[in-house]
Amino acid sequence: MTGLRYVYAVCRPFGTPLQAQLTGVGGDPPRLVPHRDLVAVVSHVPEADFAEESLRAHLEDLDWLTAVARAHQGVIDALTTVTTPLPLRLGTVFRDDSGVRSMIEAREENFLRRLDRLEGRVEWGVKVFLESAPERAPEQPAPQPAAMSGRDYLRRRREQTRSREDQWQRAETFATRLHRTLAGFAEDSRLHAPQNPTLSGHRGRNVLNAAYLVPRGQSETFVEQVERTKDDSPELRVELTGPWAAYSFAGEEEAGEKTAGGEPAGGRTAEEGIA
């Protein structure tokens, strides 16, 4: 079969065969391209869909992107049951197997170093949402619908504004504290951009969107840490995802350092508030 080679991950050789029914992007079963001390996990994809121009066009199509992302994740997921994969960015495509081998050869040292670093580690995602939806306040029936003086009205507006600010401040403080605790426990951490409410389907505002690299065996303790960092605000919601393959820790160290270990989005005031 001709076509381009879509590469999911690079791994150290592993003895266990991939699940027979596993399918990759576009339905083609993934196969292994071994080279020296490494194995690339690839499948064939049609050039019509994955050549540079068409790929770019397809990426604008969310249904297409969803299908590719799910298939990519499916292969990585299957790999995590047999080895520690080093995941590649979605849409990494080569002309042929020999292109894949040349790529491995050129980056062999780098891949081996990263694989060593990630061996036996998993990624956990932790997000904090501030659930309050201030815009919904008018839906609630006003306690005194009829008589309210202008002064009362203004006072109530001020109180509402202040309470929103308090909530936001509190959420930031909490997110900063949680991130600090978890980053202290984890081997490494990354901050992702806050999620767009439209995309995530959450009404709440995303205060923290972080990833933590944790030895697989310490996952349970990590989850306990999340649960232990309590706050009694009912409007704070913490969401835990994982364990993931270490996607957020596979990239260039130089690039990673820009976002690593910092504060959660907008957390600067919260930092000061704690200190």
Next chain:
Amino acid sequence: MTVVERREIALVDLLDRLLAGGVVITGDLTLRIADVDLVRIDLNALISSVNRNVPSPFEESP
């Protein structure tokens, strides 16, 4: 505070990792997604299409 552990993978979490994580390979041999394109995807495709009843500012009439 509520802690929720999600079993099913939300697309948005997946895209955080697949479009912003993973090893980026550069070089003549690959056709890779450039960072510039990621920003564009983020703005155009994603935001506009998840909630289809919300018209996207980027959307052009078909």
